[in-house]
Amino acid sequence: MDTPRIARLDSRAVIAVTGPDARSFLNGLLSQEIETLARGELRFAGLLSPQGRLLYDLFVAGVEDGVLLDVAAERRDAIVMRLTMYKLRAKVELTALDMPVSALFGFDPRDIDGFVADPRLPELGWRAYGDELEADAAEDDYDAHRLALGVPGPADWGTDKTYPIEANFDLLSGIDFKKGCFVGQETTSRMKRRGTIKNRMLPIAFDGPAPAFGTEVLAGELRAGEVLSGRDGRAMALLRLDRIEGAALTADGRPMRVETPVWVSA
Template sequence: MSSLNVARLASRAVIAVSGPDWRSFLQGLLTQDVETLAPGELRFSGLLTPQGKLLYDLFVAGTPEGMGDGALLDVAAEHRDAILQRLTMYRLRAKVTLEASDRPVLAVFGDGVSGPYIDPRLPGLGARAYDDRPSTTDEHAYEAHRLALGVPGPADWGSETTYPIEADFDLMAGIDFKKGCFVGQETTSRMKRRGVIKNRMLPIVFDGPAPAFGTEVLAGELRAGEVLSGGDGRAMALLRLDRIEGADLTADGRPVRVDRPAWLT
């Protein structure tokens, strides 16, 4: 899109985090560093199982200066209650306040994006906002924009089914490998150290409507992965990297092609 667009994301919701221990509390749980998070800064992160599988994605937004010390967690609306419950379980004696907030979540994208909360995953994604500015487009337009950039989203990684590196979190500034311990760190760090990533989420292109979610991607007769979310002509897929290079790929009997974006090379 050539102009500045604002889309309210009904699929996202906010949790407000505050209290003297909020940084150290989140630091021990999330894949991203929050100790150095500045007011007005946005960081992409994940909450993992102890075995290192991705439970939930989230953005951590530093509260703007003058509004108190704390952060906003930008999470999937359908999982907000479960995330609140899990965070409360981990809180123990930490001096942290966790509250559901009615702030809206907006995506600001297109030309001329500036200001706080720039999306750290990819410059082309624009920024987030948590205020009452009017929308100029809808969430469907933003999702089409994200898919065009080859960026996977929550519909692709599900919950407890994927490792964050397979979901490209390491390439989207979603994991800080230099920070201290976090839940699921051992498995995540081991995958990074070994340097052999077998599976990645990559965009695929094809003619016609997207194959159904979970449709096998075949390299000849070999299974090379599965189709995830998408629309006409384009979808995300979780693919075996050792089976897609130079292969003739099909899904649902139709030819498909990997359209690897520059940021994923």
């Protein structure tokens, strides 16, 4: 068994959503079912545009008096503003909290006191909120772990550019297709129902440093996608599924290969 590691995720921030309408309010907005969220449970969700594009990712943690939203720190104010726009007469309070977010990762999943399991993949580990834990890893180490598993992050989908299915939210427990309506649901459900999933984010491997964000991935002379975030030897890419099967791929003049994770192909 590998040695567990703890990293403080300074790129994440917390919003408390409280009040008698907290869960029903969020349930009508987010791509995940919130009404049945239990205390101490964590779910992954997206807040979409009315056109069905991904605006923000959120982890939703059940607490006694409402929920906590674990969001990208640089986008927390924008998320609060967006939720406030939808609030209308709902009995809901939105409060930005000075609360650290930590991740425990790097060994076989099991129950850990004070942590909640990451709902996307068991291999991603657990998350914790509020405790000042002694970190023995950097956030960059956690990001390397995430990328090794082929899981995209906020740097890959930006804001209002990508459909959540293209960012694999349907494979990472980020969309509940059986729940009622949510913002952007019509487009999301139609893509799933019709099977019109032409693009997905997949990890690519190569020698040397990652190509610049937005670099074209070519299948021969045909555009097959673009490079997203990455590091030496590995990156995420948004790829056309009909052009990568069996193709010799290049980016920035260098050969690339797709390393499709088991959780995508299962």
